[in-house]
Amino acid sequence: MTTTLEKPTAASAISLADACELIWLEADLLDGRDYPAWLALWTEGGIYAIPTEPGATDLAASLNYAYDDAAMRAMRVERLTAGHAISSTPAAATVRTVSRFRVTAREADAIEVRCAEHVSEYKFERARFWAADVEYRLVRVDGVLKLDRKVVRLINAGDALAGLSYLL
Amino acid sequence: MTLPNTPPAQDWAALAEDDRVASSMYTDPALFEAEMDTIFNHTWVWVAHASELPQPGDYVTSWVGRQPVIVQRDRKGEVHVLVNRCRHRAATVCEGRKGKAASHVCPYHGWAYAQDGSLRGVPYQNGYAPDFDKSKFGLKALRTEDYRGLIFATFDDTIEPLSDFLGNAKPWIDLFLKQGGGFPVKTMGEHRFRFPGNWKIQLENTTDAYHFPIVHRSFIDSLDEQAEETFTFLGGTGKVEDLGNGHSVMVMIPELVDLEENLDAPIPDRFKALAEELAKTHSPEEVARIVRAVGGTGFNINLFPNVACSMAFFRVLRPVSVEETEIRHICLGMDGGPEAANRMRMRLHEHFQGPMGFGSPDDAEAWTRVQRGVHGAPDVPIMVNRGVGLETTSENGLPVGDVSAETGMRAAYRQWKRMMQA
Numbered sequence: 001m002t003t004t005l006e007k008p009t010a011a012s013a014i015s016l017a018d019a020c021e022l023i024w025l026e027a028d029l030l031d032g033r034d035y036p037a038w039l040a041l042w043t044e045g046g047i048y049a050i051p052t053e054p055g056a057t058d059l060a061a062s063l064n065y066a067y068d069d070a071a072m073r074a075m076r077v078e079r080l081t082a083g084h085a086i087s088s089t090p091a092a093a094t095v096r097t098v099s100r101f102r103v104t105a106r107e108a109d110a111i112e113v114r115c116a117e118h119v120s121e122y123k124f125e126r127a128r129f130w131a132a133d134v135e136y137r138l139v140r141v142d143g144v145l146k147l148d149r150k151v152v153r154l155i156n157a158g159d160a161l162a163g164l165s166y167l168l
Numbered sequence: 169m170t171l172p173n174t175p176p177a178q179d180w181a182a183l184a185e186d187d188r189v190a191s192s193m194y195t196d197p198a199l200f201e202a203e204m205d206t207i208f209n210h211t212w213v214w215v216a217h218a219s220e221l222p223q224p225g226d227y228v229t230s231w232v233g234r235q236p237v238i239v240q241r242d243r244k245g246e247v248h249v250l251v252n253r254c255r256h257r258a259a260t261v262c263e264g265r266k267g268k269a270a271s272h273v274c275p276y277h278g279w280a281y282a283q284d285g286s287l288r289g290v291p292y293q294n295g296y297a298p299d300f301d302k303s304k305f306g307l308k309a310l311r312t313e314d315y316r317g318l319i320f321a322t323f324d325d326t327i328e329p330l331s332d333f334l335g336n337a338k339p340w341i342d343l344f345l346k347q348g349g350g351f352p353v354k355t356m357g358e359h360r361f362r363f364p365g366n367w368k369i370q371l372e373n374t375t376d377a378y379h380f381p382i383v384h385r386s387f388i389d390s391l392d393e394q395a396e397e398t399f400t401f402l403g404g405t406g407k408v409e410d411l412g413n414g415h416s417v418m419v420m421i422p423e424l425v426d427l428e429e430n431l432d433a434p435i436p437d438r439f440k441a442l443a444e445e446l447a448k449t450h451s452p453e454e455v456a457r458i459v460r461a462v463g464g465t466g467f468n469i470n471l472f473p474n475v476a477c478s479m480a481f482f483r484v485l486r487p488v489s490v491e492e493t494e495i496r497h498i499c500l501g502m503d504g505g506p507e508a509a510n511r512m513r514m515r516l517h518e519h520f521q522g523p524m525g526f527g528s529p530d531d532a533e534a535w536t537r538v539q540r541g542v543h544g545a546p547d548v549p550i551m552v553n554r555g556v557g558l559e560t561t562s563e564n565g566l567p568v569g570d571v572s573a574e575t576g577m578r579a580a581y582r583q584w585k586r587m588m589q590a
Binding site for chain 1: 265356357358359360361362363383385386389390494499507510511514515517518519522523524526528529530532533534
């Protein structure tokens with residue numbers, strides 16, 4: 001099988017550069033814990049998911065670490081910012097890089113991208129490190145590119161994991 | 169012949185008094201070694217739920233104290249609990265967490281074991297003398313019994329049957345399993361996490377309602393008004409009851425004790441959409457039963473020493489070292505039940521449990537603080553006296569405290585003390 005780089009065929013199609021720009025913006029907002037701005041990046045029906053099994057497929061019918069619709073994302077942001085959760089007050093500091101982008105599907109007003117994410121976390125003299133494959137579906141709504149689906153597949157998803165006081 | 173592998177006996181039992189325990193209970197490595205032998209090798213330890221290995225040949229790997237075991241269903245359907253250690257030179261023979269296995273073959277020299285643990289194959293057997301007897305080198309098997317699908321194992325052939333050990337806890341387990349909503353209860357995945365602290369901190373927590381409004385404020389804040397009221401149970405009519413043998417039950421939400429009663433009670437707002445969906449394919453009676461069961465029960469059963477039936481899930485602890493404990497929160501569902509109901513159960517589990525849950529990370533943080541704090545003023549005891557002097561007596565002749573009493577912790581420590589002075 002030959003692997004080829006997929007290029008947009010129509011001038012109006014979403015380019016990989018556009019997709020990268022949004023994904024990097026999201027990464028920067030999450031490291032800066034600008035959660036209201038992060039919430040605004042999503043479509044109304046968007047799903048943010050972190051599976052418990054690395055190869056999980058039907059996430060709605062599986063147990064996840066997070067399977068968030070808009071209401072649950074808003075509640076999660078409230079939890080992380082209200083100051084009432086002892087595990088996230090203070091939150092850990094994070095620095096993440098997102099790279100190795102590859103277009104996996106493309107439609108008229110949508111693009112699917114898979115990439116690598118590395119997150120370093122620091123709190124209370126302890127550093128931790130996460131690695132994940134992340135699958136994005138981005139859609140254009142009224143001319144604006146939005147997050148419609150984000151699945152974070154941690155390489156150690158099936159292991160014992162300690163609490164996360166931020167978003168991957 | 170067992171080789172001596174524990175330090176000489178000490179008066180460990182003196183560390184636990186009726187209403188307080190010594191700080192070294194959480195920190196002394198020698199005590200931890202003694203517990204692993206005296207307690208975990210001599211009582212019934214939960215290893216699996218039958219639905220984790222439904223078919224002949226299915227297995228899961230688990231633990232009895234620090235000892236790795238394989239819980240294996242053979243082709244006839246019988247469950248064997250086998251120490252995961254080759255009888256030759258000790259390598260584990262199975263590294264999967266779950267799966268199907270016709271046999272287990274040691275990766276080191278190829279000794280092959282059947283599903284019941286018997287040794288079937290030894291490569292180049294002519295290197296052993298003719299009197300080498302394979303029947304003496306099967307995987308070490310544990311005594312295995314189950315109660316309604318909860319599988320326990322023990323290394324001790326002399327202790328009472330599991331049914332007697334569970335005793336007064338059995339009717340509560342029966343009530344817990346009613347959350348199948350008319351279907352058998354099955355496991356649907358799990359969240360696992362570790363915290364840097366002693367296993368007894370977790371053992372205490374399952375029977376601790378006192379912490380709930382403090383530690384879990386962010387969870388309570390995320391609920392709708394009705395659910396918030398349901399989860400505001402301190403000062404309510406709940407209770408903690410000592411069930412004997414170290415077990416206890418904490419009833420937080422009395423109206424959710426028997427899920428087959430009050431089936432005509434109004435459906436809470438948060439379950440109305442589910443009820444409407446189920447109504448398309450189920451009778452009103454079935455809808456009422458499933459919806460009443462979907463959120464789980466209103467109580468925690470704490471089973472000494474390592475498992476709890478906790479509202480809607482199994483909570484299993486594993487002591488890793490004196491200052492490290494692993495915890496599994498196993499999600500439960502309705503086996504053969506409607507997918508919409510099982511999805512809702514998974515979403516509810518995710519809401520509280522797991523590294524991104526609205527509850528578990530805060531529990532883990534509180535327990536971590538306990539372990540850090542207990543190194544200060546080690547001469548000061550840990551108090552478990554809440555409710556002492558205020559308790560009544562159950563029909564079983566055992567103490568009952570209000571919902572926030574530390575009655576369940578005292579029950580667990582009484583069993584701990586009984587075992588440690590044996």
